[in-house]
Amino acid sequence: MDDPAQALKRQVGAEAARLVEDGMVVGLGTGSTAECVIDSLGERVREGLRFVGIPTSKRSEAQARALGIAIAGFADHAEIDLTIDGADEIERGTLNLVKGLGGALLREKIVAASSKRMVVVADHSKLVDRLGTHAPVPVEVSSFGWESVARQLGLLGARPTPRRDRGGTLFVTDGGNMILDCAFAPLDDPADTEAAIRAIVGVLECGLFINRAVLALVASADGVQRLERE
Numbered sequence: 001m002d003d004p005a006q007a008l009k010r011q012v013g014a015e016a017a018r019l020v021e022d023g024m025v026v027g028l029g030t031g032s033t034a035e036c037v038i039d040s041l042g043e044r045v046r047e048g049l050r051f052v053g054i055p056t057s058k059r060s061e062a063q064a065r066a067l068g069i070a071i072a073g074f075a076d077h078a079e080i081d082l083t084i085d086g087a088d089e090i091e092r093g094t095l096n097l098v099k100g101l102g103g104a105l106l107r108e109k110i111v112a113a114s115s116k117r118m119v120v121v122a123d124h125s126k127l128v129d130r131l132g133t134h135a136p137v138p139v140e141v142s143s144f145g146w147e148s149v150a151r152q153l154g155l156l157g158a159r160p161t162p163r164r165d166r167g168g169t170l171f172v173t174d175g176g177n178m179i180l181d182c183a184f185a186p187l188d189d190p191a192d193t194e195a196a197i198r199a200i201v202g203v204l205e206c207g208l209f210i211n212r213a214v215l216a217l218v219a220s221a222d223g224v225q226r227l228e229r230e
Contacts, residue, residue: 004221006032008123012219013037016084016121022050025077027111028064029085030057031102033121037084042067054080056111057104058174074114083115088135088207089128090120090216095229096190098131100138100207101181103163103173109205112212120213124220130186131208137182138163138207139197143170146178149202156196158182177204 013036020026020041028038038060041049045068052072055061061071085108089098097120099105112118128134139160141149150160160180163171171179187193194208216227 005123008219009033009036010039012121012123012217012224014040015224016119016217017041017044019082019084019119020044020049020051024051024081025072025079026051026053027080027083027085027115027118028053028055028060028069029083030055030060030104030108031086033086033123034060034084034102035063037121038063038067038069041069045069052077054111056085056107057102078114080111080115081117083111083118085112085118085120087120087122087126087209087213089131089133090122090126090213090218090227091131091190092127092129092227093230094211095120095213095216095227096131096211097209097213098135098137098207099209100140100179101135103171103179105138105179105207106140106173106175106177106205109209112209117215118213119215119217121217122219124218127218130188131190132184132187136161137184137193137197139180139182140173140175140177140204140206141180142202142204143176143178145202146180149200150180152200153180153182153197156193158184175204
């Protein structure tokens with residue numbers, strides 16, 4: 001039996017999967033809520049839905065293939081019709097996001113930037129008034145010189161911590177990079193912070209997703225709430 005949090009993720013995953021239509025190119029997100037979306041899409045494929053997915057991680061690709069979802073890449077499709085992905089924080093009103101605790105933020109942002117429409121799915125605990133309230137901002141960096149990058153992130157007010165796996169070794173992304181999890185005070189201007197982080201040589205991408213999502217589906221005990229970007 002699902003725990004309450006997992007039940008909410010499955011609820012919002014099923015709701016998001018209903019947004020996919022025949023013939024679409026769909027960005028498939030990464031993380032526990034995105035996994036529920038992919039599960040629901042697999043059910044729809046068994047019912048006859050036909051679309052192609054561009055996954056944001058090896059994990060999401062393996063899950064989708066196992067469910068019979070057709071997989072494609074950017075060599076086949078220059079543009080994505082719809083991306084559905086989770087988030088670690090969602091800022092009320094703007095729908096600006098913190099993403100990347102699942103370890104796929106570079107690929108997630110490439111997919112989001114190539115999408116006509118991005119929908120984010122989450123439970124109500126991810127809603128915040130200001131980004132940085134609960135979640136650190138993940139920053140994907142080159143493994144060469146990461147110590148220098150960490151010092152420069154510190155000058156921006158961050159407290160960077162190299163991410164490690166369960167065994168205690170440094171976490172490595174699908175692209176062979178490192179992630180620095182950067183704790184900030186709640187951000188007054190996340191767009192400026194994103195620009196400042198990305199200006200550091202050695203940073204490949206950061207987990208601030210500004211003006212990407214147009215719709216958030218947020219699950220709570222009262223059902224699924226639809227929040228549009230103001």
